Amino acid sequence: MTSYIAGSPTEGHLLIIGAGLAGYHAARGARENGHTGPITILGDESLPAYDRPALSKAFLSGTVTVQDLALDDPDHPLDVTWIGGSSAVELSASPLGVHTADGTFHMADTIIIVTGAQASRLPFSGTRNPDVYVIRNVDDAMALRGCVAEGKKVAVVGGGFLALEAASTWMDRGAEVTVVAGEANPGTARLGQPVGCAIRALHEQRGVRFAEPSRAQEVETDEDSQVLRLADGTRIEADIVICAIGATPSTAWLRGSALTLEPTTAAILCDDTGFTGVPGVWAAGDCAQWASQASGIRPIGHWQEAVEQAGIVAAALTGVPPAPFQEPYFWSEQYDVRIQAAGRLAQADQVQILEGTIEGGDLLVSYLKDGEEVGILGMNRLREIKRWRKLRQIKHRAALAA
Amino acid sequence: MQVSLRVCSLQDLEPGEGLRIESVTPPIAVFLTEEGTVHAVDDTCTHQDASLAAGWVEDCRVECPLHESTFSLLTGEVDQPPAKKKVRVHEVQIDGDDVYVELSQEAPNLPPGVTTA
Numbered sequence: 233m234t235s236y237i238a239g240s241p242t243e244g245h246l247l248i249i250g251a252g253l254a255g256y257h258a259a260r261g262a263r264e265n266g267h268t269g270p271i272t273i274l275g276d277e278s279l280p281a282y283d284r285p286a287l288s289k290a291f292l293s294g295t296v297t298v299q300d301l302a303l304d305d306p307d308h309p310l311d312v313t314w315i316g317g318s319s320a321v322e323l324s325a326s327p328l329g330v331h332t333a334d335g336t337f338h339m340a341d342t343i344i345i346v347t348g349a350q351a352s353r354l355p356f357s358g359t360r361n362p363d364v365y366v367i368r369n370v371d372d373a374m375a376l377r378g379c380v381a382e383g384k385k386v387a388v389v390g391g392g393f394l395a396l397e398a399a400s401t402w403m404d405r406g407a408e409v410t411v412v413a414g415e416a417n418p419g420t421a422r423l424g425q426p427v428g429c430a431i432r433a434l435h436e437q438r439g440v441r442f443a444e445p446s447r448a449q450e451v452e453t454d455e456d457s458q459v460l461r462l463a464d465g466t467r468i469e470a471d472i473v474i475c476a477i478g479a480t481p482s483t484a485w486l487r488g489s490a491l492t493l494e495p496t497t498a499a500i501l502c503d504d505t506g507f508t509g510v511p512g513v514w515a516a517g518d519c520a521q522w523a524s525q526a527s528g529i530r531p532i533g534h535w536q537e538a539v540e541q542a543g544i545v546a547a548a549l550t551g552v553p554p555a556p557f558q559e560p561y562f563w564s565e566q567y568d569v570r571i572q573a574a575g576r577l578a579q580a581d582q583v584q585i586l587e588g589t590i591e592g593g594d595l596l597v598s599y600l601k602d603g604e605e606v607g608i609l610g611m612n613r614l615r616e617i618k619r620w621r622k623l624r625q626i627k628h629r630a631a632l633a634a
Numbered sequence: 635m636q637v638s639l640r641v642c643s644l645q646d647l648e649p650g651e652g653l654r655i656e657s658v659t660p661p662i663a664v665f666l667t668e669e670g671t672v673h674a675v676d677d678t679c680t681h682q683d684a685s686l687a688a689g690w691v692e693d694c695r696v697e698c699p700l701h702e703s704t705f706s707l708l709t710g711e712v713d714q715p716p717a718k719k720k721v722r723v724h725e726v727q728i729d730g731d732d733v734y735v736e737l738s739q740e741a742p743n744l745p746p747g748v749t750t751a
């Protein structure tokens with residue numbers, strides 16, 4: 233029987249840097265596992281943790297309010313102190329703590345760094361500030377929500393789910409949308425040919441235009457127009473440009489600290505419990521790269537991954553057996569179609585349509601490696617995907633022993 | 635006034651699966667557990683518009699098919715985010731092969747953007 237030793241004193245001060253999904257779940261997990269000491273969550277935004285995936289969908293369309301977004305339940309709030317508008321500027325290993333921009337030093341017995349990632353942006357040139365937006369936080373989404381959409385020319389840069397969700401929301405809002413992606417059928421490299429085709433069909437059926445595959449280079453503005461310039465020389469006129477070209481870990485404040493950052497991405501390197509190697513300091517979510525992510529076994533930047541990592545850190549800190557990693561899972565909503573995928577899609581050497589058609593937007597697709605199923609993707613196949621995930625669920629060790 | 639509605643027959647139910655009943659508004663989900671008990675709750679998750687009938691039933695709870703919140707089939711309580719509010723539980727009576735449901739008189743906790751109209 234393995235015994236677990238708490239990585240942090242139960243009565244100590246747990247300081248969580250970053251008020252996002254991972255921060256919320258780390259705090260929640262620590263409390264559930266019996267952490268009795270104070271917990272402080274510092275966030276650079278003013279809002280406590282909120283449901284980020286809704287920003288590009290229901291929040292952007294106006295269905296969901298800021299109150300709806302909150303992760304914490306106002307009727308049963310977590311016993312934590314939220315400090316908003318407080319950016320960490322320096323980590324001190326001894327004494328352990330964090331300096332914030334307002335000059336405060338927050339002492340701690342344990343620190344979990346969950347600062348997330350920030351959206352990458354395109355360079356721009358010209359005579360005025362361009363109408364270029366990203367979708368990462370509430371302020372970004374608020375700004376986009378405030379834009380008139382009806383009849384506007386919108387260029388969405390990126391071929392990932394965030395970009396495609398933005399395209400679908402702006403089509404629904406009455407804009408003319410052009411998607412600029414590196415692939416003709418966005419998603420093909422990652423999700424396979426049939427899915428890439430189905431995604432393109434889904435958007436074309438609603439009137440989205442796709443530029444010839446190319447990389448967006450720059451946004452140029454003059455007094456009364458704005459142009460998106462692509463690497464192949466194409467120029468796309470756009471009233472609004474939405475950039476969804478990825479994100480980089482928010483770790484600039486940790487340069488020169490005792491932590492080891494990945495040389496290219498600047499993600500905080502951790503073992504598979506989130507431990508950074510610096511006593512008392514842990515990291516999880518989009519700002520971190522755990523050992524199994526470095527080797528490509530686990531995905532980076534997914535909602536599900538952040539929740540699982542937060543739970544594992546909370547377990548490691550409090551000395552309870554951690555829940556085992558589950559099959560990776562991610563989802564998207566575009567128009568009235570919900571796309572869900574689970575498993576290790578990147579390992580597949582074969583993609584097979586099980587049910588549905590490309591044109592129908594109702595595919596159920598299996599991913600195989602050496603003939604064995606390693607992943608699944610469904611379009612409006614909620615029941616099938618949930619079953620696939622649950623049947624592969626790895627149960628808690630304690631539950632298995634019982 | 636409380637009325638019992640016949641919503642389906644036992645034969646329509648599969649162990650471990652949910653059945654969405656659209657003849658009532660908002661729709662409800664009827665579940666037959668592996669243990670053989672029958673339960674009815676609101677079908678729409680309180681987080682977003684997802685049908686709980688398509689969810690996963692285990693230990694008398696249903697896990698939403700979209701995200702990770704699970705709801706008790708006995709009390710409707712939710713265990714973890716992203717959903718925050720409970721679903722209503724409707725009383726089930728079995729008469730022979732027929733499944734009757736007495737709809738809860740509470741106001742439903744529908745997700746943003748979903749209305750009963």
Ligand code: FES
Nearest residue numbers: 679681682698701
């Ligand atoms: S839709 Fe049910 S938990 Fe999100």
